[in-house]
Amino acid sequence: MAVNEQYKLLGRKVEDLRQKEDFYPTPRYVTQALLDNYDFSGKIWEPACGDGRMAEVLKEKYSDVECSDLVDRGYGEAGVDFLHSAKKAPNIITNPPFQLAYEFIEQGLKLSERTLALLLPIRYLTGKKRANLYAKFPPAKIIVIPNKVDFLGFGKPAMEFAWFVWEKSEGVRTEIVWARVKTR
Ligand SMILES: C[S@@+](CC[C@H](N)C(=O)[O-])C[C@H]1O[C@@H](n2cnc3c(N)ncnc32)[C@H](O)[C@@H]1O
Secondary structure (H helix, E strand, C coil), X not given: CCHHHHHHHCCCXXXXXXXXXXXXXXXXXXXXXXXXXXXXXXXXXXXXXCCCHHHHHHXXXXXXXXXXXXXXXXXXXXXXXXXXXXXXXXXXXECCCHHHHHHHHHHHHHHEEEEEEEEXXXXXXXXXXXXXXXXXXXXXXXXXXXXXXXXXXCCCCCCCEEEEEEECCCCCCCEEEECCCCCC
16 A cells, blocks of 8 residues: 555545655656756756755766755755855756745756756646746756656655756757656
8 A cells, every 4th residue: 555545544644744845855767867868068066965866866977966955864065055055056957845946946047057957847837937937048958757756655646747957048949858767
């Protein structure tokens, strides 16, 4: 039985399973989908690295990967609030805390010098406020993850995701691709 069903049987609300500071480590195949569909050049900053689940996969392809997180999860530099950072980096890649996803897009666009890649819910394609932002800063590539992503292995995941990749250049037209993934 899936963990969320067990939780309901215990009389608890599934929403209570929400992780503190939105800690949802990214399954390997989701990070691999980004690497299979996009090439970065130069230093990469993973600014919400958690326990390094995504960073470890990035490091298999790229040697210069710097990692930080607001919370000390035993990986990278702890206590770094991305939303209050002024440090720039050529490439910024992360799965942001979902409740701060919009703020991460805005800040990432300010701090990335070349590329910003964020794993976001597919529904982030819609919404008036976001549409206004995308009209100004259209993503260069959307990489759709074709299955719902089960971050915590609870079973029956509910949400679909895509990589949104922005390039800091003029005249960007958005390309959309569907990742071919192996979930095991
Ligand atoms: C969805 S998890 C992703 C972890 C990792 N990037 C991965 O994909 O496996 C989001 C992470 O953002 C961190 N976080 C939350 N607010 C933050 C902030 N303001 N600045 C930096 N990191 C933050 C959380 O501690 C958590 O580790």
